[in-house]
Structure formats: C-alpha cells, structure tokens
Amino acid sequence: MKPAKQEQFEQCCHAELALYDAAVRYLENLKAEDEAITPKKWRSEADVLTAQKNLQCQELRAMREEIKAVEKLRKTAEQLEKDAQPKEKKRNEPER
Numbered sequence: 001m002k003p004a005k006q007e008q009f010e011q012c013c014h015a016e017l018a019l020y021d022a023a024v025r026y027l028e029n030l031k032a033e034d035e036a037i038t039p040k041k042w043r044s045e046a047d048v049l050t051a052q053k054n055l056q057c058q059e060l061r062a063m064r065e066e067i068k069a070v071e072k073l074r075k076t077a078e079q080l081e082k083d084a085q086p087k088e089k090k091r092n093e094p095e096r
Contacts, residue, residue, distance in 0.1 A: 001009070010017060030037055 027037070
C-alpha cells in the first residue's frame with residue numbers, strides 16, 4: 001500500500017485499528033500467562049456479558065419510562081401553576 005493511502009486508511013479506520021490492537025494485546029497476554037484459550041470458555045463469558053447487557057438495557061428502559069412519567073407530572077404542575085397565576089392576579093387587583 002502506498003504511504004499516502006496507508007495514512008488515509010489509518011485515519012479513516014482509527015477506531016477499528018485500535019480495537020484490533022487491543023484484541024492482539026489481550027490474546028498475547030493470555031498466551032504469556034499460559035491460560036488456555038478455549039471457545040467454550042469464551043462462549044460462556046459472552047453469554048454472561050450478553051445477559052448483563054440485556055439486564056442493563058431493561059433497567060435503562062425502565063428508567064426512561066420513569067423519566068417520562070416525571071416529566072409529564074412536571075409539565076402538568078407547570079401548567080396548573082400558570083393557570084392559577086391569572087386568577088390570583090385578578091383577586092389581588094383592587095376593583096375600580
């Protein structure tokens with residue numbers, strides 16, 4: 001690859017290259033520790049992480065619903081406050 005094209009490629013795909021480098025370092029560390037790299041272990045770890053992600057997504061959805069409810073209450077309270085203010089002004093004004 002020509003140097004200019006290589007530099008352009010590196011700039012374009014910086015994030016992917018960083019992830020690749022991190023994966024290479026991770027695998028090299030596993031080799032250095034003499035830890036067996038088994039697909040079964042990776043699959044079980046992936047399953048655990050997927051379950052955690054799904055749980056966090058459910059919690060996030062619940063939080064969003066709670067936020068929607070609180071925002072609706074806040075807007076209703078603001079509207080009621082606006083509706084009450086003109087009535088109070090009329091009561092406080094002296095009659096002519």
